[in-house]
Amino acid sequence: MNVLRKIEAAPLTEAPEAATERMRRVAEIAAGHADSVDKEGRFPAETIEALKRERLLGVAIPIGHGGEGIGTMQIADLIVQLGQACGSSAMIYAMHQIKTSSFVTHGGASDWHRAYMRRIADEQLLMASATTEAGIGGNLRNSICAVEVARGRFALTKEATVISYGNYADAVLATARRAPDAASSDQVMVVIPADGDRTLERTSVWDTLGMRGTCSDGFHLVATGDARQIFPKPFSEIAAQSMLASSHIFWAATWFGIAADAFNRAQAFVKAAARKQPDAMPPGALRLAEAAALLQEMKGHLTAAIHRFEAAAGDDDALSSIGFAAEINALKVAASEKAGAVVRLAMLVNGILGYKNGTPFSVGRHLRDVTSAPVMISNDRILSNTATLMLMSRFDTGLGG
Template identity: 60%
Template sequence: MSTDLARRAKRVAEVAALHADAVDREGRFPAEAVAALKTERLLGLQVPTQYGGEGAGLAQIAEVCCTLGQACSASAMVFAMHHIKLASLVTHGLTSDWHCGLMAKVANEQLLIASSTTEAGIGGDLRNSLCAVEAEGELFNLGKDASVISYGSQSDVILVTARRNPEAPTSDQVLVALMRDQMSLSRTSTWDTLGMRGTCSEGFRLEAKGVPTVQILPKPFAEIAAQSMLASSHLLWSSVWFGIATYAVDRARSFVQGEARRRPGTVPPSALRLAEAASALQAMKATVLGGLRRYEGAQHEPDELSSLGFAVSLNNVKTTSSNMAVDIVQKSLGIVGIAGYRNDTPFSLGRPLRDVMSAPLMIANDRILSNTANLLLVQKGGGQLLSA
């Protein structure tokens, strides 16, 4: 990450950290952190330079996710989810004048993008939809019972999955970009959770009428999911979780160092546990970096991005990093002890622990492992250890 980008990310993280406890306690949107993201022009990072962005790659976005994850998990996750959807526009919208115009607006006006892929009756299976685009000439209508739209009420744009038409099978999907003034959202459920409370992932009935068909992305959603959403979601989420785990290990390190200063000449018993946590954190970092390198090597190769091997590799990054993050934060809590369990000490790890517990659940690791198992049944064997 460039020095300039690192400074901008750090300034946002400082704002996010100031309000993280209030965001968690009140279950509210991290408005201050998102305002800082806009001030620092970080919502348009990925947009190509010809449309007013900075053309940043996924690795740079991941670094920002990690920095924010150390300050406020919810703020980091909002940033990550925004860029996951923006990745779909950048990767698959360049052949559409309308979507290129949308990218320019995102960069110039710092618009916040949300996602509507889950649906009542379908659950978390983003590769199936019940709702459908109902086209009438050059306009369409769309109604969706969206069981979750994270920060839907605060977004400027929502990318929505739907069947191509009412006669299409549930797996024949398109991705539609809807502007705030083109839709209505009626809340159907609230978001009262253990952690990640600031993502405000409420349920809505979404209605859009008379929307121009040019706002439908030209590529089938099956291609978009395989070639951009899979990698960007698994890698950016994992970067957020790495940030949370890093914060926890830093708290544990500070605690053990304090113990050592109080007893000069002795090594605190907890130092061994700290070494284990630091080792696990390093292994998690290697997992995420390996996934980023795999993506960077394949990002201009559509066949590779759609391959079984790539899908298995990125699925493994998500399941591995999410489990490791939980384990690392729990290890750190064990090191700090009651000072980490309490909410009123400098070493408190209650909020990071509750937030990181969401990692194996979004999307559920069991669902991903089931998908990986199906892929392995048809994947050919082979491969070299150092080039896998």
Template identity: 45%
Template sequence: MTIQPIHAAEAGESVAGDPALRALVVAGIAAAAAEAVDRDGRFPAEAIAAAKAQRLMGLLVPQALGGEGRSLAEVAEVAYRLGRACASTAMIFAMHQTKVACIVDHGTGSPWHAALLRRLCDEQLLLASSTTEGQGGGNVRSSAAAIEPDGECVTLDRAASVISYGAEADGVVTTARRAPDAQPSDQVLAVLLREDYSLERVSGWETLGMRGTCSAGFRLRARFRPEQVLPERYPAIHAETMTPVSHILWSSAWAGIAAGAVERAQAFTRQAARGAGGQMPPGAVHYGRAVSSLKTLRALVADALSRHAATAADPRSRAGLDFQTAVTMLKVEVSELAVTTVGSALRACGLAGYRQDGPFSIGRSLRDILSAPIMIHNDRITQNLATTALLATVPAGLAD
């Protein structure tokens, strides 16, 4: 399966209008480089440069601040299309947009953050995320490093076990304890630009898949202005924006990876049937399962987007147990079903899918999608959800 770019637009020429059409331009460039990105474990520089050229970095930023004010559904569509081409590109795009959403939802009343969003749109800045730290791993609701006063500025010294594409980003959005005497869960979110921090690499990123995200570990040392901290405490940001947006956009990217694998399985099945005089190959049953699973994946994402849109008038309602349960389990369900979908596509293609070479290879898709259940481990998520659910009342009826 080969995703072709729109011939009327090269990487440096923006296609006006629908972000989905612009995503096709980027997807064509990402697909052409995806094998090299995976093989060399390198940042997908061509694809991200194309995304910047197509002005995709500020899609969620309001028009009044220089962005396009696009909906989360439109951004999810871009993540899906990129996922079909290059998993690392799609995940980088999804993580960046999650950080932008946090600033838009919780920082536009701050002059510093409003100015940052204008600059982001003007320069098409790429923001990385630093929410995992030390031995805490994926527990994003706990921070060890604290913001400390330093004259008119504040400092932060953080052992970040993972900062995806940190060395390539134009800025980092990081969690931290509010103050040296604050509890680990008393967190804030700070926006740092390149001139504010230094990164010392402390670990590499030699992984099975998602190799192009370059999610190495760093020691982050920063000195910045206090106003760069978002005015709202992180618990609210996490519940209202970070969790729903990240889970929806990650799920869209994973569904896109699955769609790419299903498309290869379809091409193989068609070719095999033609070669056998119309008789379906033995793996056709697995292709049928892959198609069905992909439909379910897309439906799960669509339902989450509908739930998110329904709370637009009252974003604080997203902190409620029903919404949080649904959007939390979206990540779990989509990540696991996407693995199943790609596995079915592999079995549909048989040896042709198992091979690393050839047009029907599913190997890269499988290695990439295996990261989904362990990117903030599903067991951690379901355990935390079970603890929270103990405080809720079990519904007595369907209408409750």
């Protein structure tokens, strides 16, 4: 059940204000509640209400379906803005946009999914994901559960070990085997609206080191509905052509935002020290320069991946290529490791004031949030997948793209 109060957001009748300015207002709200969201392990309801009020949940939906049609680079930049305010809020927004990208890229051929895209934009609906499952060890390209289709209806039961913000989402996009006799990798994805025929029974509680506000509880999911809610394309194509890239790009944007805010706090600390002793180099200045180099590497890798993804848009062969998959995998691994390194350097720069909570230089929440990055789809699993890809291709040493 979605426990957020309904936000009254009138449909746009003129060109919307710049999304970055609207996100600036959301980020101010998110920053004001970030510490309580983290401390209490609660859903950032104030942030999501603000996102809905500012009409930022449907910005990627094509203009023809009621959205604003903004691209991957702009979405990533919005996530970075929010990540500098609250890591949990940014991760929720990132995951929503990952699911929205599946509609944008693969929903155009289906009347049902086109209509639901319009609902996302008009009603500012929040999308969640149910790809993990008990017994598959985090491998989203395999499922144990299966959809059963009969007389135009589907039925699905799934033991989802994690559904981030599942109790608060307006719909869950769940993966499953195409049929009870299908192979584990022969998957489909189905849209399961909260206002449809479904139940979510919580089976585990999200009590974690960081990213506490994502409320990624485990659930026993049972749903039935119109068979047209199943995406026409196989999930293998959805994953390869939109979900893999958008996941790693938008997650990397989240981690970049968190790291950037930690860096900003460290920079403020060093500047304050320099003002006190203008004739001496502050002790943390060299560490700050090291963090700046890492942050610039993250930015360069992220923007390069986005440019390649946008250049390949509409080219299924390019999006499914070994080289593209290897590059996107590398982005996830590198961003997750560098974000942690930047925050740790910020902690060293800020010292005890960075270690303590409640100071202008505190980075403890940032550190705990970015520790999720290497295990959010294990880096070892991703590197293993890349190693397999490298056995089938040569590394491209050219600089021309």
